[in-house]
Amino acid sequence: MNDVRTALRDLADEGRPVDLGAAALRGLRRRRRRNAALGAAAVAVLVAVAALPWSGLRRPAPPPAAPAAGQHVAAAYADADGAWWVLDPATGRHRRTAADVLAVSPTLDRVAVRPPERERTLLAVEATALTGPATVLVRLPAEPRSxxxxxxxxxxxxxxxxxxxxxxxxxxxxxxxxxxxxxxxAVDRFGLGLGELRRALRVWWGDDGTLLAAVATVDAVEVPREFEVYSAEGSLRRRDPAPRGQSCSGRLSAAAVPPVLAGRPLACTRGATEITLWTTGEGGPAVAGRLPVEPGQTVAPVGWSDPDTVAVLRETPAGVSLHSADLRTGRLGPAAPGLPADATEVVVGPADGLSAAAADLAF
Incomplete structure (x- = not known):
């Protein structure tokens, strides 16, 4: 009734001679249509406002950032019981393997192992994930050391x-x-031509495809005397002197990527309160940086991140841990995730092969 009275009042104000009943009904219809339209618009606005937080909840989260170039990761480790665990780069989880791990590929997708309960001269190349390339069995001319x-x-x-x-x-x-x-x-065996009085302590690849061997004399076999550079076919190219001093390699030090930067391998000597990192090559050793160490602690480099940063393996009475070390400040970064403190062996690899979902394991 209020709507009808309002319509009649409007017509009276206009003072035009019209059929008041018909005009009032037309005015009533117009008001109802207008009110209905306004009500629908208000409901639409309320629905849109109410939907905003829910649509925000449904929006997918931004993907994790990929590991930065030069970072590293604990690619494999042996636990306190001697069982090996290998990282699946897609999931970021370590899975147990029955074999003894020797090395993990730079892309983290394959692993070289000693197959369990098989001839000791066999080596197997397996996928790190449950699905991947077929296993390649290799018969070596002797037992593999590393x-x-x-x-x-x-x-x-x-x-x-x-x-x-x-x-x-x-x-x-x-x-x-x-x-x-x-x-x-396929296997190609060759000798390093070291003779009776010299032994190689370690061999790894240079970043230019050559082979590098840390060589010592049998009377002081724990201290490298020189680094010898070979072609991949075994031809000796040159001998570079190693820095003199006690090696700082710990009992666990192992790396999937050798600590080589611009063709110069990294060496390490240990003092009472610090370790000295050296690059070696033509022209002799050159100091790359120093890191402080505490009594009862071992810090050994396992890879370069960039010219000012190295990845190190730290051993203390409390256990082992992996860190990024800044050569400019001598400071160690936080312990990397994914490595238990009671690990008895460690293989370090590059983080480039990690998926974005596993990027938080990089250091």
Whole structure:
């Protein structure tokens, strides 16, 4: 009734001679249509406003950032019981493997292992994920002591034991290596030509495809005397002197990517309160930086991140941990995730092969 009275009043104000009943009904209809339209618009606005927070909740979160170039990750480790765990780069989880891990590829997708309960001269190249490339079995001319992947992930260089490990005397070094094609399993063995009085302590790939060997004399086999550079076919190219001093390598130090930067391998000597990092090459050793150490602590480099930063493995009575170390300040970054403190062996790899979902493991 209020609407009808309002319509009649409007018509009276206009003072036009019209049928008041019909005009009032037309005015009533116009007001109802206008009110209905306004009500619908208000409901639409309320629905849109109410929907805003829900649409925000449904919007997918931004993807995690990919690891920065030069970062590293704990690619594999042996736990306190001696069981090996290998990182799946897609999920960011370590899964247990029955084999003994020797090396993890630079892309983190393959691993070189000693197959369990098989001949000790066998080496297997397996996928780190449950699904991946087929396993490649390789028969070596001798038992493998250690292995390193080439920077492009196509080959392995394997240090060969000079005699059976079960002998009463285990040679502290080695003289022969094998280069293995990781796809076909083809093997090329050659000696380093070290003679009776010298032994290689470690062999790894340079970033230019050459082979580098840390060589010592048998009377002081724990201290490298020189770094020898070979072609991938075994030809000696040059000998570079190593820095003099006690090596700071800890009992666990191992790396999937050798600590080589611009063709110069990284060496380390230990003092009472600090370690000194050196680059070696033509022209002799050059100091790259120093890091402080505490009594009872071992810090050993396992890879370059950039010219001012190295990845290090730290061993203390409380356990082991991986860190990024700034050579300009001498400071260690926070301990990297993914490595238990009671690990008994560690393999470090580049974080480039991690998926974005696993990027938080990089250091």
């Amino acid at each position: 292995a390193q992947w080439s920077p492009d992930g196509s080959r392995l260089v394997v240090a060969l034991e000079p005699g059976p490990v079960g002998d009463e005397f285990v040679d502290p070094g080695f003289t022969d290596v094998a280069v293995v094609d990781a796809v076909t399993g």
